[in-house]
Amino acid sequence: MGRAHKFLVRVVRFCFFLQEGKQQQRGEASSLKNIQVSHPTSYMSSHFLTNHNYSVQPPSSSSPSKIISTTTKSIKSTTTPTNKRKHSYYYPTTIMASAKIGPTQSPLLANQPKDTINLAVGHPMHSELPNKIISDALKRCGSKLKHNQLDLNYIPSEGPTGAVEELCSFLRRQYKEEEKEEEMRVTGYQAKTEQNENDEKKMQSKAGTTTTTATTATKNVLQPEDIFFTSGVSHGIEMATSILAKPNDIVVCEKATYFLATKIFEDHDMEITTVKSNEFGLDVNALKIRLEEGDTFINPINSILENVGATPRKKRKVLFRPKLVYIVPTHSNPQGVTMPQKAREELVRLAHEYKFHIIADEVYHILSWSKEPLPDRFCKVERKYLAKNPEEANGDFRAVVSVSSFTKILAPALRVGWIETADSVMRGEFSKRGYIISGGNSAGFSANVVCEAIKQTETEAFMNDLKGSYASRCAVLCNKLEREGCGWEFEKPSGGYFVWIKLPEGVTSKSLEPYAQHLKVAYLAGERCSANDACKEDLERYIRLCFAHLSASEIQEGVSKLSEAVLRVMSFQDVESKRLGED
Numbered sequence: 065m066g067r068a069h070k071f072l073v074r075v076v077r078f079c080f081f082l083q084e085g086k087q088q089q090r091g092e093a094s095s096l097k098n099i100q101v102s103h104p105t106s107y108m109s110s111h112f113l114t115n116h117n118y119s120v121q122p123p124s125s126s127s128p129s130k131i132i133s134t135t136t137k138s139i140k141s142t143t144t145p146t147n148k149r150k151h152s153y154y155y156p157t158t159i160m161a162s163a164k165i166g167p168t169q170s171p172l173l174a175n176q177p178k179d180t181i182n183l184a185v186g187h188p189m190h191s192e193l194p195n196k197i198i199s200d201a202l203k204r205c206g207s208k209l210k211h212n213q214l215d216l217n218y219i220p221s222e223g224p225t226g227a228v229e230e231l232c233s234f235l236r237r238q239y240k241e242e243e244k245e246e247e248m249r250v251t252g253y254q255a256k257t258e259q260n261e262n263d264e265k266k267m268q269s270k271a272g273t274t275t276t277t278a279t280t281a282t283k284n285v286l287q288p289e290d291i292f293f294t295s296g297v298s299h300g301i302e303m304a305t306s307i308l309a310k311p312n313d314i315v316v317c318e319k320a321t322y323f324l325a326t327k328i329f330e331d332h333d334m335e336i337t338t339v340k341s342n343e344f345g346l347d348v349n350a351l352k353i354r355l356e357e358g359d360t361f362i363n364p365i366n367s368i369l370e371n372v373g374a375t376p377r378k379k380r381k382v383l384f385r386p387k388l389v390y391i392v393p394t395h396s397n398p399q400g401v402t403m404p405q406k407a408r409e410e411l412v413r414l415a416h417e418y419k420f421h422i423i424a425d426e427v428y429h430i431l432s433w434s435k436e437p438l439p440d441r442f443c444k445v446e447r448k449y450l451a452k453n454p455e456e457a458n459g460d461f462r463a464v465v466s467v468s469s470f471t472k473i474l475a476p477a478l479r480v481g482w483i484e485t486a487d488s489v490m491r492g493e494f495s496k497r498g499y500i501i502s503g504g505n506s507a508g509f510s511a512n513v514v515c516e517a518i519k520q521t522e523t524e525a526f527m528n529d530l531k532g533s534y535a536s537r538c539a540v541l542c543n544k545l546e547r548e549g550c551g552w553e554f555e556k557p558s559g560g561y562f563v564w565i566k567l568p569e570g571v572t573s574k575s576l577e578p579y580a581q582h583l584k585v586a587y588l589a590g591e592r593c594s595a596n597d598a599c600k601e602d603l604e605r606y607i608r609l610c611f612a613h614l615s616a617s618e619i620q621e622g623v624s625k626l627s628e629a630v631l632r633v634m635s636f637q638d639v640e641s642k643r644l645g646e647d
């Protein structure tokens with residue numbers, strides 16, 4: 065092709081390009097006109113619109129350009145219906161622009177649209193990760209290796225030698241559990257046991273029989289033999305599930321739960337069910353009633369029988385016997401609520417009566433700035449229960465598996481966590497897993513690094529600062545939510561990562577989505593937190609916001625955008641209902 069020919073082709077292309085641009089501009093202008101003419105606005109919405117210069121048509125993923133800014137800064141379309149959901153948990157249906165990871169962004173969000181304020185993701189803030197603490201701990205581990213003070217051989221099943229004791233002392237400091245308390249309570253327990261033994265001997269001599277007497281002494285304070293290192297909470301749940309449940313067993317979850325835990329139960333082909341929740345999470349009384357009364361079984365053949373006019377089979381009661389109850393009892397995810405002491409005690413009692421296990425995900429127990437003392441951790445509740453019920457203490461059933469980790473108090477990438485059990489009876493089960501016998505403890509060398517870190521007073525100071533920082537950003541989020549006050553409701557948490565918001569009447573997380581996407585603010589939809597499909601509908605008016613991941617100014621900006629999005633939904637509904645009324 066000659067030079068002149070090439071030049072001509074370029075000129076023609078350029079003309080086409082100019083023509084296309086003009087057509088697009090004309091299209092936008094006319095669609096704006098249509099909207100303004102056909103939807104008169106109410107006082108509230110017109111007030112809102114004048115202040116914000118927006119049209120009222122909702123953007124939809126199929127028609128992304130429907131929201132049109134009348135300001136000189138045009139709002140670019142950010143949605144497309146054809147995009148795959150790459151990070152479906154945190155950002156539903158969006159163009160995944162290859163944004164660079166900002167200083168406060170988690171690497172898992174590298175693909176979210178540029179400049180998005182992500183209040184959905186439950187990750188720590190990049191700049192708050194303990195890089196120096198971990199690098200110092202690694203240096204100390206390196207020096208120990210050099211001097212043969214650290215072993216690179218297989219690690220014992222429950223964790224590196226010495227590290228279990230180190231973790232135990234760290235946790236006792238964090239939980240403020242005193243050795244003195246232990247002595248006192250154990251003596252109390254032994255006295256009780258001796259008393260029981262005497263009573264038992266008297267009864268046996270009367271009846272002329274002999275039975276074995278109580279021998280197990282339950283200690284009331286965390287002991288090294290109650291701890292098992294894991295590769296984090298997720299691994300702890302996976303392990304507990306594979307040990308304690310089989311396919312088709314029932315697991316009870318809160319309706320709104322840590323949604324990624326349910327995936328683990330699904331992996332094990334468990335049946336996930338829920339019981340009613342109250343303002344503190346799982347309603348233990350509702351669970352008790354279901355355990356006592358059972359479920360109503362309706363034969364699935366009935367629908368066919370009814371169709372052909374035959375008499376349906378009678379409804380009958382079936383026993384409700386779950387294998388597991390999974391809860392996040394302290395500063396829960398997503399609701400940020402804490403189960404009270406009495407409910408915990410009742411749940412442990414029920415677990416012993418009906419022989420189910422409680423997986424207590426206590427990952428936020430240490431991350432608390434509550435002025436009130438927290439209720440006991442679940443293992444402590446069970447220790448007290450065993451101390452009062454020696455016959456149970458002598459048996460081999462233990463209800464509680466508590467899972468926690470350094471994910472929230474140090475860093476997720478370390479993959480170091482622990483299982484706490486009331487005593488060594490349950491812990492022994494974890495050592496029996498084939499892959500642990502084969503490969504040794506899974507936390508491996510990382511557990512040594514973390515132990516080097518937690519020996520240092522600066523690490524506990526870091527954790528205290530972190531709590532202070534979360535408490536202040538939690539306050540920023542809650543104050544801003546209050547100030548924006550667009551009709552949403554929420555409780556102010558005193559720990560954890562999240563605020564759980566009930567949207568105003570008529571607004572759902574789904575109706576909010578296109579507006580939020582357009583304004584580039586992300587939240588976690590309540591339905592995403594539902595334990596199963598059956599309770600999705602109950603959660604459609606809820607969203608979860610995280611205050612851990614973003615800075616105070618980002619949080620404020622995010623909430624402004626969110627409240628704007630909520631107002632836009634409300635304005636649109638207002639206009640729509642007027643329009644329908646006029647029709």
Ligand SMILES: Cc1ncc(COP(=O)(O)O)c(C=O)c1O
Pocket residue numbers: 186295296297298299322392397425427468469470471476481
């Ligand atoms: C309730 C809950 N459990 C577990 C996890 C994950 O913990 P890990 O990183 O230790 O597996 C999270 C993280 O968000 C969580 O919120």
